[in-house]
Amino acid sequence: MSKDLLDQIPVAFTEPLESFLAWLELERGLSANTLSAYTRDLVQCVEFLVEAGVADWQQVASADVAAWTASLSRAGFARSSQARKLSALRMLAKHLVRENVRKDDVTELLGSPKLSRDLPDVLTREEVERLLNAPSAVSPHGLRDRAILELFYSSGLRVSELCGILLQSINLDEGYVRVFGKGSKERIAPIGSAAVQAVRDYLVGGRPHLVKARTGSEVFLSQQGRAISRKMVWVLVKEHAKRAGIKKPIKPHLLRHSFATHLLEGGADLRVIQEMLGHADISTTQIYTSVQSQRLVDEHALYHPRAKK
Incomplete structure (x- = not known):
């Protein structure tokens, strides 16, 4: 599927992009699903750039990238999707500098969409x-x-x-x-x-x-x-x-969330839960502490005699 997508864009964009995807697969060990998602996101970006008259990666300016991210917001993409797409482009921009395709990181001055983290549902x-x-x-x-x-x-x-x-x-x-x-x-x-x-x-x-x-x-x-x-x-x-x-x-995934939440409620250490879940970053695991805190707030509001307004 990735090759079919790359065939849709000009060769001037394709060759550096193929090099980047190969680097992600061989050096970073990313899964096929993640590579496919990155390919879709970056091809979408290239299609926007081509329509704006940009001929290759060397010609891309910060204003072009900012215009693309603004178009994602107007198109109604969720902030999490916008952040993922921008993350893929940031990684590509750094790769282009490493490979001497560009001298500068075109995404360096861009901000990121502010994300609100929804608490995962869990089963009792x-x-x-x-x-x-x-x-x-x-x-x-x-x-x-x-x-x-x-x-x-x-x-x-x-x-x-x-x-x-x-x-x-x-x-x-x-x-x-x-x-x-x-x-x-x-x-x-x-x-x-x-x-x-x-x-x-x-x-x-x-x-x-x-x-x-x-x-x-x-x-x-x-x-x-x-x-x-x-x-x-x-x-x-x-x-x-x-x-x-x-x-x-x-x-x-609901059973995975329930697994982590019930372990935390039972007194398991957050670092141990992180290892069990295979999270690279402890901040990803910490959302389950928010689930537990919210449950306590809900229980208090439901049962404490002076909690109700």
Whole structure:
């Protein structure tokens, strides 16, 4: 898909952009999904520049970049999307200087959209219990779905990490799984006893029924015997949440948020939670302290006799 996008823009822009994307992949180890997002963002920028009469990267001025960012705001892009697009362009601008394509960083004087961080939704412990018990405990698909949900909640995995787990990456005797997170960074994620049992049940009574002639070593399989897709995981999480009577907006990441919040409520150290989640920056993990603080405020407002106005 990235190559198709690059074919849409002039060669004068394409060659430095291809060099930058190759550097991101080889030196920074960014995932294919992240590279695709950066490609879309930067091609969008180039299309704007070409329409404004700019011929190549050397001709781009700060005013051109400022005009592009202003156009994003007018087009109604969320601030988070604007920030991501600008971040991609900043990284490219630095690369162009390193490669002597330009002498200056054209984005140096630009500000960034101010972001407000929305607190993530989380499930209560009772909602988690209902969700985990929703799949069948006997059918192959039910055993698979239960193992997926248990592992999500037990280990705080991203959906892409869960879909990529291999049989040789999981150690049920020791209670851990090796996963590859953002930027292909490997980490060890612990697995609780309930999730260990659910995965064992699936490997014995579920996975053998889903294996086909060309099945690989992925743990979680589709009906066709291939690695389960992120889209399929999204669908099954929503289906079981509906079956469990959960009214909150549901997505796989909700169990990851619940994992972190419930650990924090139980007294776990924030640095340990950061390591379990695979966050590169502690500030990303700190949002869960805000979730806990907001919950305390809500509980106080609901139950304290002098809280109500």
